[in-house]
Amino acid sequence: MSTSGAMPAKWSAKQVGRIKPLVFLIALYPVLRWVWLGFSGGLGANPPEFLIRSSGIWALVALCLTLAITPLRRLIQQPAVVRLRRMLGLFAFFYTVLHLLGWALWERGWSLASMWDDVVQRTFITVGMVAFVPMVALAVTSTQGWMRRLGRYWQTLHRSVYVIAGLSVWHFWLVRAGKNDFFEPYAYGVVLVVLLLFRLVYVVRQRGAHGRQ
Amino acid sequence: APLPATPNPEYWLSSRQTSEKDITSYNNFYEFGTGKTDPMRHAGAMQTRPWTVAIEGEVAKPRTFDIDDLLKLASLEERIYRLRCVEAWSMVIPWSGYSLATLLKQVEPTSKAKYVEFVTAVQPEAMPGLNDRIIDWPYVEGLRIDEAMHPLTMLVFGVYGKMLPNQNGAPVRMAIPWKYGFKSGKSIVKIRLRETMPVTSWVGIAPNEYGFYANVNPAVPHPRWSQATERRIGDGFFAPRVDTLMYNGYADQVASLYAGMDLAKNY
Numbered sequence: 001m002s003t004s005g006a007m008p009a010k011w012s013a014k015q016v017g018r019i020k021p022l023v024f025l026i027a028l029y030p031v032l033r034w035v036w037l038g039f040s041g042g043l044g045a046n047p048p049e050f051l052i053r054s055s056g057i058w059a060l061v062a063l064c065l066t067l068a069i070t071p072l073r074r075l076i077q078q079p080a081v082v083r084l085r086r087m088l089g090l091f092a093f094f095y096t097v098l099h100l101l102g103w104a105l106w107e108r109g110w111s112l113a114s115m116w117d118d119v120v121q122r123t124f125i126t127v128g129m130v131a132f133v134p135m136v137a138l139a140v141t142s143t144q145g146w147m148r149r150l151g152r153y154w155q156t157l158h159r160s161v162y163v164i165a166g167l168s169v170w171h172f173w174l175v176r177a178g179k180n181d182f183f184e185p186y187a188y189g190v191v192l193v194v195l196l197l198f199r200l201v202y203v204v205r206q207r208g209a210h211g212r213q
Numbered sequence: 214a215p216l217p218a219t220p221n222p223e224y225w226l227s228s229r230q231t232s233e234k235d236i237t238s239y240n241n242f243y244e245f246g247t248g249k250t251d252p253m254r255h256a257g258a259m260q261t262r263p264w265t266v267a268i269e270g271e272v273a274k275p276r277t278f279d280i281d282d283l284l285k286l287a288s289l290e291e292r293i294y295r296l297r298c299v300e301a302w303s304m305v306i307p308w309s310g311y312s313l314a315t316l317l318k319q320v321e322p323t324s325k326a327k328y329v330e331f332v333t334a335v336q337p338e339a340m341p342g343l344n345d346r347i348i349d350w351p352y353v354e355g356l357r358i359d360e361a362m363h364p365l366t367m368l369v370f371g372v373y374g375k376m377l378p379n380q381n382g383a384p385v386r387m388a389i390p391w392k393y394g395f396k397s398g399k400s401i402v403k404i405r406l407r408e409t410m411p412v413t414s415w416v417g418i419a420p421n422e423y424g425f426y427a428n429v430n431p432a433v434p435h436p437r438w439s440q441a442t443e444r445r446i447g448d449g450f451f452a453p454r455v456d457t458l459m460y461n462g463y464a465d466q467v468a469s470l471y472a473g474m475d476l477a478k479n480y
Contacts, residue, residue, distance in 0.1 A: 045239030045446050180347045
């Protein structure tokens, strides 16, 4: 029994592990939706455009959820929730890869030369690609083995997720610039800033707490 | 409602026609929202009767036409045009209407009429997109007078042998097949002949991305994407993109209008 009355019982890593399959299925919702829409004629007149945009949005959603894990576990005082973070991060990577493959196939016709031209000539593609490169590194080093091997550098490396998130929102912003239609990129930007502020406040409080000792 | 029109074999593109469903469900008509399906969902609320089109400015005989008089002004032709959107997709569409020149001759443009401006309707209660303030409403497009008088430039009342659905620009719109789609104003209420080049809506918003001419040109990329190829709507998942043609394939008819012009500057 916990002695600190108000504190909830801490979930064990095993307990959190049990809901992982459920989270996995929920994270596959976008794919199931695409398949459903595909068979019911719901992808509209321009399915490639729909899928490229949709995968990009879901990549951003998964990235925000990944970054929400730490604030969440502190808020509900359940550190074991961190066990869901890697899976969500890998889903962000998964949807980003689909987004990239959609662009490579439907916009650039698998032509490497044409892809390179796009990356070099267009700022929003450049920014998107710059965001993707460190994402590969994070996905590769997401295993227990790499965590062990990298030791304290692992966390330093994985802090680049903030840079990736910032670049992703910037990429989305640039995409929408043509239509002066910034509501969505703005909303994701605000979510991101709130998630970062939460961390800052936490760090400042921790320092304050140490200072009083 | 059906709108009978006689096929005009002079303007008959032989490519596979885009389905009526795709033509009427994938639209850019920002007055109803920026999403491609927003016009289909919201445009039903637009009132298209009564409807008048005022022709004013540098003309000897300014006049306001009732839409039903416009429909009877000349016999309606069916023409199959390719529509190339600046967003790098295209459709092949059977439009019904007649050359804009037929109408303009009625009002006798003066020697000062160097440009033609088209103004789209503003119906606040029917158009949720007006709140977006993306565009300084009303939507305005325009042509040089020689472009406007070109027989390819078409005043359109119908598609697929029926009256235009609201989302496609009912009751009357433009079709200018050698220019990007945004040049073709929809739901037109005013045509103004002017001595000076009008500041058209997209030029006002992003002059570095959209020019007054907006001629389809595979060699001049949009700042955010290439214009060298296009996706033909309805071709399916694995169809490759097709090469975009100079002036959208209408070079034989219109290239002479731009002789000697630097097309990279006058995009």
